[in-house]
Amino acid sequence: MTSPADAVIVTGASTGIGKAMVDTFAANGIRVFAAVRDLSTVEEHPLVTPVRLDVTSAEEAHAAAEVVSAALGTTRLRGIVNNAGIAVGGPLEFLDLDELRRQLEVNVVGQLAVTQAFLPLLRQHGKGRIVFTSSVAGRMAAPLIGPYAASKHALNGMAESLRRELKPWGIGVSVLAPATVSTPIWDKATDDIDTIVGALPPRAVELYGSAFESMRSISKDARNGGIPASKVAEAAHHAVFARRAKAEYLVGTEAKMIAAASGLLPYRTFDKAVRKQMFGS
Template structure:
């Protein structure tokens, strides 16, 4: 019987690359997407090797239904918590509804999916939860405050889950990529343009240049980030290696940022502060 894994956010980017790598290794994948088009594309590409889950991390009912469906089908050896979004903008002006949505998807949604999949994980001979975080969960900068907040929270969530599930032998692993060349950067640029259009004149005067710098950074990340396949290979290694590390960095920029995060606080904050 093929080993089964669950991958959220499987329509593109790291999630889609994880699906491809797991199928290549002979696994069956439960892949979560939100749209009809994404479901049809996965069906065309992988056939019976992939079972599509229609899941929205903002919808508790859809998560519970997917968890029940997976558990009814049998054991699952691994869950990849990959789905997420990025909301840019100055924290002084980011709508609180958008801030809540960022945390709801990137933090609360990850916990809800993990809880829903635990029954299937518990009946597997070996079970792991691999969460795709970010180096942005170690070091924060301007104009991406909602995203950084969610990724810092994800570190605490992952560490607590690791401690709580250890007695059952379910290993919880955090993967921390730097820039990965995915559609998240183009979506972030579009969102930044929308934020700029809604800022009052005083806000634009205070934060306009910081927003422009963030947009340039997003464009650079889209061009120079590592391929999603590289991140997926690390995720699959964490799922399948005999003794996985608790954390994995992905990309030279992630390794550099990890060093920066270890610097004394005053120096770190001086290096990451916005410049006039």
């Protein structure tokens, strides 16, 4: 059961999945601290308090924790929902290593920085929960999203260790693993692909051009073909407040099918299916 005495912190709360999480928690009477880089992106709501936070700054994470601590009053922090993230794409053969570092800094290191900063407040609650927005890409790594997939694999491993480390204190850890989610991010996906291709050397375009064309097609279909962000938000609410939360939430039919296929099919068979979709042969 939830009550107005409970609060959660949600990172990456300005759009997409993060905004859906804020809306879902607030609709269930939960006080929400919406952590964003731009406070103006958070809509006014009596149960929602915007908090400035760039997850790549440990100093900002600790400052945000102090702000939340001062604002809690009689409310107790029940959940840390680490949702902020970015997606870096492109063939690993030609990847700028600074882009890989940026990917890992946001999607892995930043998640731990926020968790470390807010864990003391969670311990005060006595039975809090930590949630990470991962992806089915943390199980199955498709071509041209190697940096993103690597970050989600690392995030899953970090969450697994953290879950076992915090178990003695009754603090739960869950990961959310959706596949395609219909969010505004897909509206600019084609432009993002064009930017990646434009920065590659001619040899990379020669080798991977057909795969990029497949990615453009997949991106166009994803905006309307994915699950609504509210489904991921509902899983986050369950992960924080259910009596028996899951360690992993495969959100949506697509995620469950991909996870099952990647786990059951011989890797040569699965690789062939992925290769045919991306490279046409």
